[in-house]
Every structure is written in C-alpha cells, then in structure tokens.
Amino acid sequence: MLEIRDLHIAYPKSASEAVRGVSFDLSHGRMAGLVGESGSGKTTIVTAVLGLLPEGSRGSGAILFEGRNLLALPEDELRRLRWKEIALVPQGAQNSFTPVKTIGSHIEEVLRVHLGVTGETARSRAAELLEQVELDARIVKRYPHELSGGQKQRAAIALALACEPRLLLADEPTTALDVITQAGVLKLLMRLKAERDLTVLLVTHDLPLAASVCDELLVMKDGELVERGAPRKLIHSPEQPYTRRLVEAIL
Ligand SMILES: Nc1ncnc2c1ncn2[C@@H]1O[C@H](COP(=O)(O)OP(=O)(O)OP(=O)(O)O)[C@@H](O)[C@H]1O
Ligand SMILES: [Mg+2]
Structure with missing residues (x-):
C-alpha cells in the first residue's frame, strides 16, 4: 500500500x-x-x-x-x-483542537469540507464517530478543554477517521x-x-x-x-x- x-x-x-x-x-x-x-x-x-x-x-x-x-x-x-x-492523527493532537469550537463542530467541518456532508447527516455522523472511538456521543457538544487528555486523543482519532481513510x-x-x-x-x-x-x-x-x-x-x-x-x-x-x-x- x-x-x-x-x-x-x-x-x-x-x-x-x-x-x-x-x-x-x-x-x-x-x-x-x-x-x-x-x-x-x-x-x-x-x-x-x-x-x-x-x-x-x-x-x-x-x-x-x-x-x-x-x-x-x-x-x-x-x-x-x-x-x-490517508489521514493523520497529528503529534500533539490533544492541543490541535480550536478552543472555541466544540468537538462536534470540528468533526462536522471535516465532513463538510472533504465530503460535502452537512446538517443533520453530519451531526449524526459526528456522534457515531465518537461512539466508534468509545466516547459518549454527547461529547459532540463539549469544548476541547472539557475533555481529558485521553478523551481528546480519542476525539482526534475520530476526526482522522471521519472520511474513512485506508x-x-x-x-x-x-x-x-x-x-x-x-x-x-x-x-x-x-x-x-x-x-x-x-x-x-x-x-x-x-x-x-x-x-x-x-x-x-x-x-x-x-x-x-x-x-x-x-x-x-x-x-x-x-x-x-x-x-x-x-x-x-x-x-
Ligand atoms: N519545520 C521544520 N523546519 C526545520 N527543521 C525541522 C522542522 N521540523 C523538524 N525539523 C528538524 O528535522 C529533524 C527531524 O525532526 P522530526 O520532527 O521529524 O523528528 P521526530 O523523530 O518526529 O522527533 P520527536 O520524537 O521529538 O517528535 C530535527 O533535526 C528537527 O530539528
Ligand atoms: Mg515527531
């Protein structure tokens, strides 16, 4: 590959x-x-x-x-x-989230920009992605500072997986x-x-x-x-x- x-x-x-x-x-x-x-x-x-x-x-x-x-x-x-x-979980991913944006909006933005997916579809997809990395779907509404380091790392993995890379x-x-x-x-x-x-x-x-x-x-x-x-x-x-x-x- x-x-x-x-x-x-x-x-x-x-x-x-x-x-x-x-x-x-x-x-x-x-x-x-x-x-x-x-x-x-x-x-x-x-x-x-x-x-x-x-x-x-x-x-x-x-x-x-x-x-x-x-x-x-x-x-x-x-x-x-x-x-x-090809997707990346960047070094220091925990600090790469924008502080004023919720975790959900980070994921939704990637879905919108790269796949053209918006609205309710993007919202439910974001929740689904968080569940796939074993996070509570309600975390979509949280801000990065409201997550632990481990949770942020999982969220960064969810973000990387948003467009189903190989x-x-x-x-x-x-x-x-x-x-x-x-x-x-x-x-x-x-x-x-x-x-x-x-x-x-x-x-x-x-x-x-x-x-x-x-x-x-x-x-x-x-x-x-x-x-x-x-x-x-x-x-x-x-x-x-x-x-x-x-x-x-x-x-
Ligand atoms: N943007 C950059 N501009 C110039 N030199 C850089 C840049 N990024 C890294 N380097 C240099 O390239 C070399 C390799 O750095 P790199 O970041 O790839 O190392 P690494 O193995 O990932 O280290 P670490 O375990 O600390 O993350 C180092 O000497 C570093 O100083
Ligand atoms: Mg490095």
Whole structure:
C-alpha cells in the first residue's frame, strides 16, 4: 500500500537532511511502528507522506501510495487523497483542537469540507464517530478543554477517521498519557485496524509500546532507518548497536 524508496528530505534553509535514504514498505492491513529518539525524522516522514512539508523543502526518492508517487503529485491531487485515503492523527493532537469550537463542530467541518456532508447527516455522523472511538456521543457538544487528555486523543482519532481513510498515520498518539490510558488508546487503534481494514503507521519513541501492538518495527536514528523487523526478533536479537541500546534502555 505504501512504499518508501530512498527518501531524502531537507527542510528549507537547512544544510543537512532530516531524512536520509529511508526505504520501507507497509502492506495493506498491517500496523508498522516507526520508532526512534527525538529528532530522528519520524514526524518528517509522516509529514512528507501527507505532502505537508513546509514550502521550500527539498525531497528526493519516492513515496508510492498504491503505485502513485506522492512526492511528484500536484497539490490538488494530494488534497483529494488527504483525509479520504490517508489521514493523520497529528503529534500533539490533544492541543490541535480550536478552543472555541466544540468537538462536534470540528468533526462536522471535516465532513463538510472533504465530503460535502452537512446538517443533520453530519451531526449524526459526528456522534457515531465518537461512539466508534468509545466516547459518549454527547461529547459532540463539549469544548476541547472539557475533555481529558485521553478523551481528546480519542476525539482526534475520530476526526482522522471521519472520511474513512485506508491509511492512518498516528504520530505519538499516546505520548503524555498515563499507562492505563495509553493501553486503552492502543487497544482502540488495534480494534479499528481490524474492523475497518485500516493500514496503520504508528509513530512513537516508545519501543516496548510499539512492540506490543505492531506487526513490524522500523527503527530510525539521525534521519536513517537503521533496522527493521518483527518486534520479537528486534527485541530479542537486535542486529544494530543502536537498536540494542534502545532495547537495553527498557530492561
Ligand atoms: N519545520 C521544520 N523546519 C526545520 N527543521 C525541522 C522542522 N521540523 C523538524 N525539523 C528538524 O528535522 C529533524 C527531524 O525532526 P522530526 O520532527 O521529524 O523528528 P521526530 O523523530 O518526529 O522527533 P520527536 O520524537 O521529538 O517528535 C530535527 O533535526 C528537527 O530539528
Ligand atoms: Mg515527531
């Protein structure tokens, strides 16, 4: 479904590359974990997949989504894919809600802008989406500050699912949550993946957490993909010194 080939990305005005020669595949229906320390380039990859890098960024290689190279796609075609085919739960999603708008109106806006769905249909769809992420449908009427961190994270997932994407990019969806709430959000992602036939790229700096839910792990360091493999193999017999350090850090 997603094939990344020798991807290089440099931000504007930056002499060095944030992503250097990364290649990996993500097959339909799988959940891969992109792990690595802060600044290793995880968010940069996710942002590139959505075609949302800042103006003036330089990229080479290919990001193939079902055969089409997203790096070479014109903006209007990318816009057609965003939300409907590929959706993002952004890093810090909990803080990305507009404080003066209710949770319901955030979801309704996405439905209106991307699907042209309005009125009662949009309202009931918003309530339904909240129920799918195991939130009370009455939360549509609440403002972001009236939700807990875990509830906001679930609401952000509901928002990402609004247009029924096939590929979900979740950037640190459990960071800043307590362990019990983290487990709940991960279980939710796994359930949604199975029920909705989603393919998921889960970004996290938390190796054990990724290992507990992903089919495959991709380990990043300083913009490079240093190791990839099944969680069990990677944790029990890491090949690269960096992966070994990451594993040792959790023991
Ligand atoms: N908008 C930007 N402009 C310039 N440089 C950036 C920008 N965003 C990120 N960078 C740089 O690119 C590199 C990779 O950052 P990125 O956000 O992809 O890391 P990350 O792995 O997601 O880290 P974290 O775990 O902290 O979220 C870093 O050196 C960062 O400083
Ligand atoms: Mg990041």
